[in-house]
Amino acid sequence: MFDSRHIRTFHEVVRAGSYSAAARSLGYTQPAITQQMKALEREVGSPLFIRVGRGMRLTEAGETLARHADVILDSISAARQQLNAITRLRAGHVRLCGFPSANATLIPEAMARLAAAHPGVRVELLEGEPPESLGRVVRGECDITLAFTYPGLREQAPAELVEIPLLEDQLTVLLPTGHPLARRRAVKLAELSGERWIAGCLRCRANFLHECAEQGFAPDIAFTTDDNLVIQSMVAAGLGVAMMPGLVLSFLCHRKVTGRALEPASRRHVSAYVLREHLRVPATEMVLEELKAVAANRVGC
Template sequence: MFDSRHIRSFHEVVRTGSYSAAARSLGYTQPAITQQMKALERSVGTVLFTRVGRRMRLTEAGEALSRHAGIILGNINAAEQQMNAITGLRTGRVRICAFPSANATLIPEALARLAKSHPGVRVELQENEPPESLQRLVDGDCDITLAFHYPGLHEDVPDEVMEIPLMEDQLTVLMPARHPLARRRSVRLVDLADERWIAGCLRCRANFLHECAEQGFAPDIAFTTDDNLVIQSLVAEGLGIAMMPGLVLNFLRHREVTGRALDPASRRQVSAYALREHLRIPATALVLEELKAVAANRIGC
C-alpha cells in the first residue's frame, strides 16, 4: 500500500531532479525527503533512483512508478475536490481553460458572480485555443474547457467528455471606422473580396477560408496573428480588415475600429466541456451554471 505523501514527494523529486530541490518545493527538510523515498522503496521492494555522478537517474521501477504518479495524484486531487464539495462548497478548486475572447468576456463575469455567491471556491484560469484546450481537458490539466467550433468544422469529442452549449457568437468584420462600408449596418463578404485581410487562429482561419471559398474568392491574407489587440491595431492603421467573433466587440480598444455583422449571418458555437464524471462534482457544476447564466445574457450580441 502506497502512502500518498510518499508518492507526492517522489513525483516532486522526479520533477525537480533532486531531493534538496523537492524538499524546498514541498517545505520539507532534505532528510525528511530521503526517509520518505527509503520508505517508498521498501513498499515497492526495489530501488527507484540511482546516482550517476551528481545526477539522479530513475531505475526501471522508478520509470514505471513515475508514469503512474501523476495519475495517482490526479485521482487523489479529484477525491479531495469531491470531499470539499460535499461540505457545502465552502472550499474547492476548479481549473478552467478557455480561448482568449472568452477569457476577456464570459469568464470575468462568471467569476465575479461566483465570488459573490461562493467566495471559498477557487478558480484557476488557463488559456488555449481548441483543439489544444480540449486535449488539456482529456489529459486532466483542467476541469472545464471553453471552446468553439464552426458549422461543418466540428470534430468529435471522446465519449467521456460532455459538451454543454453556451451560445452562438455572431461573426463580424472589423474595419477602420473611416472605411466606405462602415456606414452600413452589415456587410457582405463578397463585397470585401479585394481587401487585404488579417487572419486569426488556425480554426478561425480555416473557417474564414471556407466562407470565402463559398463566396467564390480567395482572400489576400497580409497578416496572421492570434492576438486580438494586435489585430485591432493593424485594422486601426488601415493595414487590413479581419473577420472576428462578436465577443471581440466587447473589448474594442481603438476608436478608429468598428465592427459590422456579416450578411448573411455567420456564427460559431461556443460550448463548455467537462468530463462526464466531473459533472457530479458540485464545484464544477456550479461554475458551469454560472457560465450558462452569463452566456444566456449575451445571446444575440
C-alpha cells in the same frame, strides 16, 4: 494485477542498472529492492533479470515488461492527477481554461456572480485555444474549459468530455472607420474579396478560409496573430480587415475600428467541456451554472 510500487521499483532498477543503485536512488535498502523484485517475478510468473558476471541483464520477460513500464507509470500518473483534481474541486478550487475572447467577456461576469454567491469557491484562470485546451481537461490539467466550434468544420471533442452548450457567437468583420462599407449595418463577405486580411488563431483561420471558399474567393492574408488587441490595432492602422467573433465587440478598444455583421450570417458555437465525473462535484456545478447564466444574457451576440 501488478503492484504499481513494484513496477516503479523495477523501472528504476532498469534505469539505474543494479539493485544497489536503485536502492540509493529510491532511498530503500538493497534487501527491500530484492524483495520487491522477487514479488514482481512471482506476479509475472517468470524471472526478470539474470546475473551476468557482476552485472545483470533483462530476460525476455523483463524486456517485455520494461517496454510497458513507462506507459503503465504514465497512466497511473494521469489517473492520480485527475483524482487530485476532483479532490481539489471538493475543496472549492476550480481550474477554468478559456479562450481569449471568453476570458475577456463571459468569464469575468460569471466569476463576479460566483464570488457574490459562493465566496468560498476559488477559481484559477488559465488560457488556451481549442483543440489544445480540450486536451488539457482530458489530461487533468484543468477542470473546465470553454471552447468553440464552427458549423462548417467537422470537429469532434474527445469522447471522455461532456459538452455544455453556452451560446452562439455571431461572426463580424472589423473595418477601419473610414472604410466605404463601414457605413453599412451588415457586409457581404464576398464584397471584401479584394481586401488584405488579418487572420486569427488556427481554428478561426481554418473557418475563415472555409467561408471565403464558400463565397468563391481565396483571401489575401497579410498578417496572422492570436492576439485580439493586436488585430484591432492592425485594422485601426489600415493594414487590413478581419473576421472576428461577436464577443470581441464587447471589448473593442479602438475608435478607428468599426464592427459590422456579416452576410450571410455566420456563427460559432461556444460550449463548456468537463469530464463526466466532475459534473457531480459541487464546485464545478456552481461555476457551470454561473457561466450558463451569463451566456443566456448574450444569446445571439
